[in-house]
Amino acid sequence: MLLPVLTGVWLSLSGALGTELRRDGYSFRPPDTFRMTRWERYAGSHAGAVSEDVTRTRGLSAALADGEGPDAATFLIAVVDGGFSASPSERDAFSTAVVQHFQRELGVALTPERVDRIGGPVPRVEVLGTLREAGQVRTVLVTGLASEGRHAVVTVSAPAARWDAMAPRVRASLETFRMEAPVTGVISKRLAGALAGTLAGALLVSYAAWRRRRQGEGSASA
Structure with a gap:
């Protein structure tokens, strides 16, 4: 449990993470090569907004990428109404919801390879899998981060050949994720x-x- 935190601190100090991004009540430091993309292609999208209850208010909040074209990796952050505890009992339910989200809402088949529950300051559930898109095999990591009231779901997608090299920076970035407390008066x-x-x-x-x-x-x- 301590190793991911120490890795995140080291990567942060070494410059592998970019400047802090604040948006829609959350903050985190993305990997340094990722930049915000043009929002027009994602406006109104539910991409990555995984939820067991599809009637919940949810939507894509931010989209980042580390380049253009099919070899680029993407980093999507969605916000979902309702709490998520990342408890052992929610681990399997979240994994099932991820597969159904890709199949029913995005029209692609995600093949899960492993599901992990990660502790730390912000517990999370990670679903790692692969999919084939436009003839390319991509590795996808979908992460539900624990929070009360509402929570974030982060989806990172990259060509399978690039994943091993970028995975440490992605997970270090997830360690920096924080959802702000509810606004006073709400x-x-x-x-x-x-x-x-x-x-x-x-x-x-x-x-x-x-x-x-x-x-x-x-x-x-x-």
Whole structure:
């Protein structure tokens, strides 16, 4: 568990990671060769927004690449409404959701090779697999990062021949990922549910009082 953290620190100090990127309530340091890509091709996309519940609010937040053309690697960050604990019980469910996301929403078959649960400051579940796209075999790493309220899913794709060389920088980048705390003034779902219950109870009491008053007025007029 300590080795990935130490590797991330070393890569960060050695300049293998770029400057910090802040967006949509999260921050991280991407590998130094990755840059933001033109957003037009991804606008409104659900690519990488893996969720067991497809009715959740979710969407692609940022797209980075380390070049152009079929040999480029991509780094996609999606934000999904709802918490994710990266617990052992969620490990298999997330893996299944990843495969279904690629098949049903992206129209490609992802073949999983391994699924790992990683501890640390921000626990995560990693699904590593391969797919064939335009005649090219690509390695894909899909990572669900633990967070309350909402969470991020990071999808990194690269030609299979490039993966071993870039994998340490990708995982070092994931070690820097942080989701900010909910904005002050935005109530949690749990609090919202309690508040809704209180308001509903008050409404019923008010309605009952109104009904009694109306019945009393009716009896008096009779």
